């Protein structure tokens with residue numbers, strides 16, 4: 001079985017996002033970028049499935065500008081077999097991402113697609129559900145455990161009240177939650193090997209899908225910072241402040 | 250404008266998140282309907298009919314909606330969408346699972362986790378773990394929206410008398426089968442609506458020590474939450490996680506204990522009215538957002554705190 005995994009290049013999760021001085025967007029020049037953490041987890045899961053003999057090929061896909069190639073090289077160094085870079089300078093909305101992926105699913109015919117539950121830049125949490133909809137497939141979102149059993153994916157998903165277990169008909173789309181696995185680091189020899197693995201570059205226009213934006217960005221701003229608070233010296237002082245100053249207890 | 254709210258419910262009752270969603274929906278227009286899709290869900294439909302300002306309740310009571318699987322509910326919404334300008338659900342795990350699927354079937358973008366309604370087409374939403382607020386205008390014919398419930402007050406739950414219209418089911422797609430749920434049992438208030446939240450982090454050291462937080466929470470009628478590190482380490486179940494990729498809470502009082510204050514944790518609690526941090530590292534970033542910071546070993550501070558509330 002072939003697995004398609006997706007990875008997005010995003011601002012490093014430990015770097016604080018700053019709005020550009022002209023207020024037109026978030027500053028992504030000369031800041032540290034990284035693979036979306038949920039996508040590292042997605043790739044790790046695909047590799048484990050291949051190691052367990054459940055899959056034989058892993059294709060990593062990313063949609064983005066020239067430097068996205070670095071993110072795909074990381075995916076290859078972790079263990080993906082080949083990469084497809086859909087090249088575009090534009091920010092593609094989740095619906096456009098899903099349409100691009102649908103076209104790749106049609107040509108690649110994977111038995112499973114694994115994505116992240118959410119890209120931590122836009123925090124949309126949409127693309128996986130949208131791809132499943134466009135393909136008419138089942139979706140397993142926020143998964144924390146997956147067991148493949150023939151044509152069925154038995155999954156556990158994280159929900160507001162705890163955990164939910166579903167049996168999904170395959171092929172299906174899964175999106176990873178944080179506790180699905182602990183992604184591996186790429187070793188130096190694997191980073192070297194990754195340089196020789198195949199990377200297919202497809203200009204987005206050649207796919208013939210409509211990725212025109214449906215939303216206009218009106219403004220971006222930084223929320224006002226919280227006013228600095230005070231340090232209290234003891235539990236008694238804390239309780240006193242909460243009772244008499246903040247009046248919350 | 251006519252708006253359809255997709256209710257969060259457990260067949261018997263509607264969940265609090267629906268009330269916050271109603272407040273958000275009322276800012277989009279004044280004809281508001283509510284969909285109850287479930288099985289044996291007339292109780293939830295009656296509760297929805299009692300919400301003030303609701304025009305009618307659409308009741309889809311059918312076996313294929315028993316567990317509200319997105320694969321089955323999405324086609325129903327596509328059938329109903331023609332009558333509405335806005336489809337609106339709370340940004341719960343249910344809402345986030347369902348609404349993008351509906352949007353893609355309608356060939357529109359979804360608008361996730363809105364924090365404000367500017368006008369019927371224009372919405373504010375946090376991005377980058379809440380470090381940036383974006384305002385976007387949707388150019389799609391149908392707006393498919395999830396609502397950050399902490400940003401909208403809860404509507405009244407009684408006083409209305411909407412009609413209830415039964416609608417036919419759309420059938421079982423057979424794509425997914427519900428196998429079971431492991432729900433966390435707790436007699437504490439629900440995390441996202443509690444007035445006080447006591448959260449523990451890696452500093453708690455193990456799950457047994459959370460008993461200390463339960464005791465404190467009991468005195469404060471508080472919910473108990475946690476950082477990702479505490480959940481990953483297995484101290485508490487996943488549904489305790491507060492943060493960018495967990496639950497968003499905004500109680501009157503949030504008490505962070507043994508939590509360092511990473512960007513991703515702050516994303517889930519920094520709209521709380523009053524924040525208290527207890528941490529033995531005076532450099533911990535959590536102190537930058539805390540109204541009251543106590544630099545102290547939590548194993549001394551928490552029992553003293555609990556005792557002081559007697």
Ligand SMILES: Cc1cc2nc3c(=O)[nH]c(=O)nc-3n(C[C@H](O)[C@H](O)[C@H](O)COP(=O)(O)OP(=O)(O)OC[C@H]3O[C@@H](n4cnc5c(N)ncnc54)[C@H](O)[C@@H]3O)c2cc1C
Nearest residue numbers: 450451452476477478492493494495507509514529530547
């Ligand atoms: C994609 C992504 C998503 C994430 N989503 C979330 C999320 O939703 N929620 C979330 O919380 N995190 C999230 N994280 C993780 C986040 O970056 C931090 O790693 C996490 O919040 C740290 O948890 P912590 O503060 O409990 O642990 P630590 O950072 O290890 O802090 C423990 C604190 O306890 C204090 N302490 C230790 N012992 C004591 C003692 N005896 N008395 C008093 N204080 C003590 C220490 O001084 C320290 O400040 C995410 C990360 C990524 C990459």
Ligand SMILES: Nc1ncnc2c1ncn2[C@@H]1O[C@H](COP(=O)(O)O)[C@@H](O)[C@H]1O
Nearest residue numbers: 006007063115116118119124125126127
């Ligand atoms: N530009 C992109 N390239 C590759 N994958 C993407 C892209 N955008 C989103 N995805 C995938 O879709 C998931 C959900 O993204 P989102 O809906 O934007 O939060 C991410 O975790 C990625 O796996």
